[in-house]
Amino acid sequence: MTLTVHPRARGVRTLALDSPGTRNALSAALVGDLTAALAKAGADDGVRAVVLTHTGTTFSAGADLRDPPGPEALVALLRQLVELPKPVVARVTGHVRAGGLGLLAACDIAVASTASTYAFTEVRIGVAPAVISLPLLPRADPRALARYCLTGERFDAAEAVRTGLLTAAGDDVDAVLEPVLDGLRKAAPGALAETKRLLTARVLETFDRDADALAALTARLFAAADAREGMTAFLERRDPAWVL
Secondary structure, three states: OOEEEOOOEOOEEEEEEOOHHHOOOEOHHHHHHHHHHHHHHHHOOOOOEEEEEEOOOEEEOOEOOOOOOOHHHHHHHHHHHHHOOOOEEEEEOOEEEOHHHHHHHHOOEEEEEOOOEEEOOHHHHOOOOOOOHHHHHHHOOHHHHHHHHHHOOEEEHHHHHHOOOOOEEEOOHHHHHHHHHHHHHOOOHHHHHHHHHHHHHHHHHHHHHHHHHHHHHHHHHHOOHHHHHHHHHHHOOOOOOOOO
16 A cells, blocks of 8 residues: 545545655655546545645655656656645645655645654755756745755755745644635635636646656656666665765
């Protein structure tokens, strides 16, 4: 099992990434399961909003290095989150790394516990946050992205809120989430869909313009020597050869 679909509760469908043994890494199987569940939720007239959450201590560690999805599949998943006619709310109580931050950026609202941590770790394994930049660049602070994407530094929930990666954070994530879901339940479904369309137009322009090129860049980087060394070093729990 990679994904748990919870029963609809007062119009809210909760999807939980459920592969804690791999730290909810984005495998081909997980991406496929999430894509299918989102499509079903989007077509369900009884669903007012979708909550995307997780089991275990990690929301997502990014791409599964043993069973990675193709870059086109990841592009399609991120676009599906942005285009879904229902608001998607991320609920985070653990750590978020690399491609997991792409999921957060593709959600309409993202709330987290103050214990959560974040890092763009791609450069440390020899690749770049190419595909996930599609929802990230239009929504997050460019100076913050320059620092954290280039260095791979870890940062906390307060910094994630400041930079626009999170909407809000608190000690009790469900207390933060409650008024958000209450507001979505009070909104007319058609009005929610049209308002989301307005809010995501600039993000979708980025997908239309850059998705093919960034998918190709991802494929090229993952096949390069730096990525082979970086991923091998990560799996062997050692520093890659370029570390000074």
